[in-house]
Amino acid sequence: xxxxxxxxxxxxDFLQKRMTIKPQTAIVLGSGLGxxxxxxxxxxxxxxxxxxxxxxxxxxxxxxxxxxxxxxxxDVVVLNGRFHYYEGYPMxxxxxxxxxxxxxxxxxxxxxxxxxxxxxxxxVGDIMVIRDHINFFGTNxxxxxxxxxxxxxxxxxxxxxxxxLIKLAHQKAKEQNIHLQxxxxxxxxxxxxxxxxxxxxxxxxxxDAVGMSTVPEAIVGAYRGMEIFALSVITDLGVVGQIMExxxxxxxxxxxxxxxxxxxxIYEMMxxx
Ligand code: HPA
Numbered sequence: 695x696x697x698x699x700x701x702x703x704x705x706x707d708f709l710q711k712r713m714t715i716k717p718q719t720a721i722v723l724g725s726g727l728g729x730x731x732x733x734x735x736x737x738x739x740x741x742x743x744x745x746x747x748x749x750x751x752x753x754x755x756x757x758x759x760x761x762x763x764x765x766x767x768x769d770v771v772v773l774n775g776r777f778h779y780y781e782g783y784p785m786x787x788x789x790x791x792x793x794x795x796x797x798x799x800x801x802x803x804x805x806x807x808x809x810x811x812x813x814x815x816x817x818v819g820d821i822m823v824i825r826d827h828i829n830f831f832g833t834n835x836x837x838x839x840x841x842x843x844x845x846x847x848x849x850x851x852x853x854x855x856x857x858x859l860i861k862l863a864h865q866k867a868k869e870q871n872i873h874l875q876x877x878x879x880x881x882x883x884x885x886x887x888x889x890x891x892x893x894x895x896x897x898x899x900x901x902d903a904v905g906m907s908t909v910p911e912a913i914v915g916a917y918r919g920m921e922i923f924a925l926s927v928i929t930d931l932g933v934v935g936q937i938m939e940x941x942x943x944x945x946x947x948x949x950x951x952x953x954x955x956x957x958x959x960i961y962e963m964m965x966x967x
Contacts, residue, residue: 697771698786699844702790706797707746710777710798712738713798714738714762715762715763715764717771717798719769719804719964720773721773723773723775723913724805725808725942726804727806729950732748733889733961734854739760740761746807748790760791765961765964766964769849771798773791777790777791779883779884792920795920796844802919802922803822803915807924807925808905809879809903810904811931812933813875813933816875818930819928819948820873820952822875822877822928823875824877824908824924824926825854826879827879828879828880828881829910830880831883831910834913835910842884845917850916854915859923860923863959867959872959874959877901878902879901880899880903881905881910887940888932894934902923902966903928904932921937925959925960927949927952928948928952
């Protein structure tokens with residue numbers, strides 16, 4: 695076995711011994727979006743540092759616990775604090791949680807993030823369901839030797855984000871009177887926010903929102919055969935004429951105020967995942 699999979703097996707052994715529920719759904723919480731943990735039923739909360747071989751997060755606003763619990767009657771495992779490429783972690787570490795989720799038997803992966811909006815119809819505080827992505831990280835978490843037992847050498851990316859779940863999101867959003875945008879997310883390394891020329895270039899490439907996460911995790915999720923659903927909270931605008939001087943604090947603040955809508959949407963979708 696490759697050394698990296700031996701390492702993963704140790705993480706899985708620890709969690710499998712400890713788990714009292716076996717969730718089929720995993721949720722990754724983005725910057726400023728940790729509030730979901732307050733409205734869920736918590737069964738067990740494990741600091742990353744206590745999990746063998748699990749990475750530890752460094753960024754402000756990211757706590758770093760793996761939570762097992764229930765939302766709207768459905769068992770879930772929640773990654774409360776993700777690992778970003780800009781923190782200096784290799785892609786393998788950034789996507790380690792998704793490898794763990796798959797190993798634990800998770801079938802549905804829900805990703806959330808804060809993002810800058812380039813689409814001129816977007817406003818700060820909007821929620822965008824991700825229809826597709828552009829990997830602009832300049833690298834890929836699946837580089838290197840492939841274990842064919844885990845996934846294909848050349849994974850198909852024609853429907854990374856489940857059309858079924860996108861449809862369900864629109865239906866639930868309508869019922870709940872939540873204004874829901876839909877679009878393409880472009881993933882970049884950060885840590886710089888974009889220059890006006892970069893926002894414009896990404897929009898011309900076909901992206902509606904830009905952020906520093908999600909794409910690597912979605913790639914590994916798709917590789918491991920998970921059904922994926924992802925939401926961006928638009929925290930600042932990169933629209934020509936409306937470009938904001940985004941700061942991390944403003945991003946967290948905007949994410950935080952849009953959070954109740956996102957939580958509501960996920961809550962409503964849960965029983966039909
Ligand atoms: N750019 C990149 N990442 C982001 C942004 C942005 O404007 N806003 C929140 N995350």
